[in-house]
Structure formats: C-alpha cells, structure tokens
Amino acid sequence: MKIGPYSLNSNLVVAPMAGVTDRPFRKLCRSFGAGLAVSEMVASNSLLYGSEKTKRRANHEGEVGPVSVQIVGADPDMLAEAAKYNADRGAQIIDINMGCPAKKICNVMAGSALLQNEPLVARILEAVVKAVDVPVTLKIRTGWDKDNRNAVNVARIAEASGIQALAIHGRTRACGYSGDAEYDIIAAVKAEVGIPVIANGDITTPEKAKFVLDYTRADAVMIGRAAQGRPWIFRDIAHYLKTGELLPHPDVAETHSLLNSHLHELYAFYGEHTGVRMARKHIAWYTRGLPDSAGFRHAMNQLLTTREQLDSVERFFAESTGHTYTMENEMAA
Known part of the structure; x- marks a missing residue:
C-alpha cells in the first residue's frame, strides 16, 4: 500500500x-510489523503549540518513517496552519481527525x-492539502448517526480535495464504540x-483482519484497542495473512520482558511523575487474563514511583510463572 510517495512495509x-499512541507505543507496534502508526491527535489551536503535552505528542525522535501526525480542529485556516507547523x-x-466521537471534541464541532x-x-480538506507538500490523509466514521450515514459522500469529497488515503471506523458518531462495525459501508466507500x-x-x-480485508476489499486494516497490551497483534496478523497459521500467545516470561521494556521507554519519555501514571493503564492491559490480575491492578494504582512499579511487576510475574492466560485477555482486547 502507498500513501503519496511512501510505500508501507505492511497493510497494518x-x-x-x-x-x-505516544512515541513509545508507536515504536513498539512498528517493531512488531505495523506499517504505519498515526500519532495522538494534536490540537490545531496555535496557542497550544508551546505546551508540554503538545510537544510530546509531536515528538517523533527515533521513529521509523513515514511519520504521520494527526491534527484536530474545526477551522480551515487553523488546521492548515497546524498542518504546516507539523x-x-x-x-x-x-492526518485529519473527523472520526473522534468524544463529547469535548464534538462540542466544539x-x-x-x-x-x-x-x-x-470540503473547505477544511482543500485548505490543508494546499498548505503542505506532504500527503494528507483523513479519518472518518460512517456518519453522524444511523439516520445520517454519509461516509460515501465524504469519501467523494475527500478524493476530489486531494486526500491520499481514507481510514473509516465502521460506526457512526452516535454509536460510540457500541454495536457491531458496519463493514458494508466501508465496502461501499471502497467501491x-x-x-x-x-x-x-x-x-x-488475525482471522477478523482477514475477513475484513476480504469482505470490504480495503487496502489495509487499522488496529486500535486490540493492540492495547497486545502490540504483538500486528505480528500475529501479518503471519496469518501470509501463511494461514495462528501464532501462539506469548508466554508469561515473554510478556514480562516486553512490559519491562515498554515501561522503561515510558519512564524515559515522560519522566518519573507522569511516567508512573501513564504506565498504569499499560500494566493493566498486559496483565489481563493472568491469575489475581484484578487485585494486582488495583494495588498498582496506589504506587507513586517507577521503582515501586517495577518491583511490583517483578513480583507479580514471578508468581505468575507457569500459569497461562485465560479468555479474559482475548475478550478484553
């Protein structure tokens, strides 16, 4: 798959x-075979360019290209300026965000x-495409609600405006993350x-990835929540698409090693105070499905230093050696 001049090394x-999807998470997913990792959304409001949060979100040091930065906003000129800035x-x-269903984003249109x-x-897409010399992509949903599914119309507008790739989350804004994804509409857009x-x-x-690619004829699949605590899902999907075989779930020791590596990357990126807080959710995701993980996750949220977190993780995995994951891990993905 190509986006402008860039050939992705996989369609994942x-x-x-x-x-x-901060820099440590993006790099980790790329190491497992993702062909592209889109950044967290960066506000188009120029007043936010100097904030530490925005600077971190735009930090791509050491990442394998192509580097994709997502911007969000509602004003064509401000989005064009944000695109040029990045x-x-x-x-x-x-990448332009027209898919986020969060109230705080939708409330500002x-x-x-x-x-x-x-x-x-149309005005936004044309303004952003005109403002930069790099490819511009778009992320949308199937529509605003079930009575207003207009993904096909928006896709036509996107193509006419010079957008070079289109990602579609198969739900309306009103659906949030409930119900089943609407693959028929994605197939209609592709056609x-x-x-x-x-x-x-x-x-x-992996099986669902193959089904969606076959059913919609899409050029690639985008993985979100299923990669939380399971960054190896990209390796698993790539292997299945190539061979038709399923790889075994990483064992407890491999998961522990991977989590430790991820934690050190988070601490180095965010520093002690923020790093500990950002790490909590990742620790929770990696340990889903292991015995007593619920109690462990609760206790983890009380710890305040990186040393305490690492020691607690070490003890938990030492006690988990020899155990296997339950279906909780797969179902939670």
Missing part, C-alpha cells in the same frame, strides 16, 4: 488513540461532528473511490 496501521517539524504525512457539515469538510481505504473497527484477531 496503528489507530491514533489519545493517551495511548510538516515543517518532520511530519511526513498529515471538531472530530466526527464535522460529518454534519459537508461543505465545511466508490480510487484512493486507498483503511478499514477500522472490531478487528481483534
């Missing part, structure tokens, strides 16, 4: 997730709220446009 994409600082692909205003969608289409939503296993 890491979905942008606020508070999750392109000038190393972004090789600019950004994210998936923009799907209600197709003329504004309508010539630009690459990336299917997103409910892709939790």
Whole structure:
C-alpha cells in the first residue's frame, strides 16, 4: 500500500488513540510489523503549540518513517496552519481527525461532528492539502448517526480535495464504540473511490483482519484497542495473512520482558511523575487474563514511583510463572 510517495512495509496501521499512541507505543507496534502508526491527535489551536503535552505528542525522535501526525480542529485556516507547523517539524504525512466521537471534541464541532457539515469538510480538506507538500490523509466514521450515514459522500469529497488515503471506523458518531462495525459501508466507500481505504473497527484477531480485508476489499486494516497490551497483534496478523497459521500467545516470561521494556521507554519519555501514571493503564492491559490480575491492578494504582512499579511487576510475574492466560485477555482486547 502507498500513501503519496511512501510505500508501507505492511497493510497494518496503528489507530491514533489519545493517551495511548505516544512515541513509545508507536515504536513498539512498528517493531512488531505495523506499517504505519498515526500519532495522538494534536490540537490545531496555535496557542497550544508551546505546551508540554503538545510537544510530546509531536515528538517523533527515533521513529521509523513515514511519520504521520494527526491534527484536530474545526477551522480551515487553523488546521492548515497546524498542518504546516507539523510538516515543517518532520511530519511526513498529515492526518485529519473527523472520526473522534468524544463529547469535548464534538462540542466544539471538531472530530466526527464535522460529518454534519459537508461543505465545511470540503473547505477544511482543500485548505490543508494546499498548505503542505506532504500527503494528507483523513479519518472518518460512517456518519453522524444511523439516520445520517454519509461516509460515501465524504469519501467523494475527500478524493476530489486531494486526500491520499481514507481510514473509516465502521460506526457512526452516535454509536460510540457500541454495536457491531458496519463493514458494508466501508465496502461501499471502497467501491466508490480510487484512493486507498483503511478499514477500522472490531478487528481483534488475525482471522477478523482477514475477513475484513476480504469482505470490504480495503487496502489495509487499522488496529486500535486490540493492540492495547497486545502490540504483538500486528505480528500475529501479518503471519496469518501470509501463511494461514495462528501464532501462539506469548508466554508469561515473554510478556514480562516486553512490559519491562515498554515501561522503561515510558519512564524515559515522560519522566518519573507522569511516567508512573501513564504506565498504569499499560500494566493493566498486559496483565489481563493472568491469575489475581484484578487485585494486582488495583494495588498498582496506589504506587507513586517507577521503582515501586517495577518491583511490583517483578513480583507479580514471578508468581505468575507457569500459569497461562485465560479468555479474559482475548475478550478484553
């Protein structure tokens, strides 16, 4: 799959997730075979460029290209300015967020709220494409609600505006993350446009990835929540697509080693105070399905230093040696 001049080394994409797809997580997923990892969304408000949070979200030091930065906002000029700002600082692909269903985003008419205003969608896309020399991609949902599914119309607008790839989460904004993903609409979009289409939503296993690729004829699949605590899912999917064989779940020792490596990356990236807090959710995700993991996760949330976290993780995995994962791990993905 190509996006502009960039040929991806696989058709597996890491979905942008606020508070999750930071640089350590993106690098980890890429190491397991993801062909592209889109950043957390960066606000288009120029007043936020100097904040530490925004600087971290735009930090791509040491990442394998192409580097994709997602921007969010509702004003064409501000989004164009944000695109240029990030392109000038190393972004090789600019992704526009029109898929986020969060109330705080939609209440300012950004994210998936923009799907209600197709003329504004066109103005935004045209302004951003014109502002930068790098490829621009778009993330959308199937529509605003079940009575207003307009993904096909928006896809036509995107292609006409110069968008070079389109990711679709197969739910409306009103659906949030409930119900089943609407693969029929993704298939309809793929049949309508010539630009690459990336299917997103409910892709939790290698078998599901193959089904979605076959059913929708999409060029790639985008994995979000299923990669939380399971970054090896990209390796598993790539292997299954190539061979038809399923790889075994990593054993407890391998999971422990991977978690330790991830934790040290988080601590180095965020520092002691923020690193400990960011690590809590990742520790919870990695330990799903192991005996007594619920009590361990509760106790973990009380710890305040990196040393305490690492020691607690060491003890937990020492006690878990010899155990296997339960279905909780798979179902939670």
